[in-house]
Amino acid sequence: AGNSLIYYPSTGSTNIDAKRAAEDGAPEGTLVVTDCQNTGRGRRGRDWSSPQGCNLYFTLLLRPDCSPDQACMLTLVMALAVAEAVNELGLEAGIKWPNDIVLSGKKICGILTEMSAEPDYIHYVVIGCGINVNQEEFPSEISRTATSLRLEKGEKISRSALLVSVMDHFEEAYGAFRKTWDLTELLPSYHRFLLNKDARVRVLDPKGEFDGIARGINEKGELLVETEQNGIVNVYAGEVSVRGV
Numbered sequence: 335a336g337n338s339l340i341y342y343p344s345t346g347s348t349n350i351d352a353k354r355a356a357e358d359g360a361p362e363g364t365l366v367v368t369d370c371q372n373t374g375r376g377r378r379g380r381d382w383s384s385p386q387g388c389n390l391y392f393t394l395l396l397r398p399d400c401s402p403d404q405a406c407m408l409t410l411v412m413a414l415a416v417a418e419a420v421n422e423l424g425l426e427a428g429i430k431w432p433n434d435i436v437l438s439g440k441k442i443c444g445i446l447t448e449m450s451a452e453p454d455y456i457h458y459v460v461i462g463c464g465i466n467v468n469q470e471e472f473p474s475e476i477s478r479t480a481t482s483l484r485l486e487k488g489e490k491i492s493r494s495a496l497l498v499s500v501m502d503h504f505e506e507a508y509g510a511f512r513k514t515w516d517l518t519e520l521l522p523s524y525h526r527f528l529l530n531k532d533a534r535v536r537v538l539d540p541k542g543e544f545d546g547i548a549r550g551i552n553e554k555g556e557l558l559v560e561t562e563q564n565g566i567v568n569v570y571a572g573e574v575s576v577r578g579v
C-alpha cells in the first residue's frame with residue numbers, strides 16, 4: 335500500500351478526494367493525506383471535526399479482488415493496523431468493535447470505509463481514517479468521549495512517523511487478509527486489542543436491542559454475542575452500535 339501519495343494542505347474530505355482519484359483510474363495503494371478537512375465525514379452521516387495541522391486525516395484506495403462482503407472487513411484490518419501503531423507508542427490501544435480505536439475509554443480514531451461495487455465485483459474501496467494525534471482541546475460536544483495521543487501520552491507525537499507506521503502495519507495485515515479474504519490469520523492480533531471481550535454488552539440495531547456477553551469476533555468480522563435466549567448471536571457490523579453495560 336502507499337504506492338502513490340496525494341497531499342493537500344487542506345481539502346473537503348479525503349474520502350471524496352480518494353473516490354474521485356479512483357474514478358480517474360488511480361491505482362491500488364493510492365493514499366490521500368491532508369492537514370485539514372472542511373467537510374470531514376464520520377459514520378452515520380455525522381461530521382468528523384478536522385481542525386488544522388494537529389491530526390492525521392487520510393484515505394487509502396484499494397482495488398481488492400474479493401466480494402463486497404469480504405471488503406467490508408477491511409475496516410477491521412485498518413483498525414488493527416492503527417491499534418498496533420498506537421500500541422508501539424507505548425499506549426494501551428483498544429479496539430471497540432468494529433472500528434473505533436480507544437484509549438482510556440475515549441475515542442482517538444475513527445474509520446469510514448466506502449466502496450463502489452457490483453454485486454460480485456468491486457470497482458474500488460476507500461478506507462478513510464482520522465486519528466486525533468496532537469489535538470489538545472475538543473469541542474464541548476465530544477470532550478467527554480474523545481481524546482488524542484498527545485493528551486494520553488503527555489508529549490507531542492510525530493504525525494509523519496505515525497502515518498508510516500500505520501501504513502506498514504496495514505500492508506502486513508492486508509497481506510494476511512488477502513490469503514483467504516477473511517480475518518482467519520488476523521484473529522489473534524485483533525483479539526489482543528478487542529475491548530469488552532467476555533463482558534456484558536448491549537447491541538443496538540435498527541430492529542431493536544438485546545444484551546449478552548461479547549465472546550469475540552469470527553473470521554468474517556462478526557461479533558459473537560452469547561445471549562440467554564438465543565445462544566450465540568452473530569452480529570454484523572452494519573448499523574449496530576455496541577456498548578458495555
Ligand code: BTN
Nearest residue numbers: 347374375376377444445462464
Ligand atoms: C467515524 O468514526 O465516524 C469515522 C470517522 C472517519 C474520519 C476520516 S478523516 C479522513 C476521512 N475523510 C473523511 O471525511 N472521513 C474520514
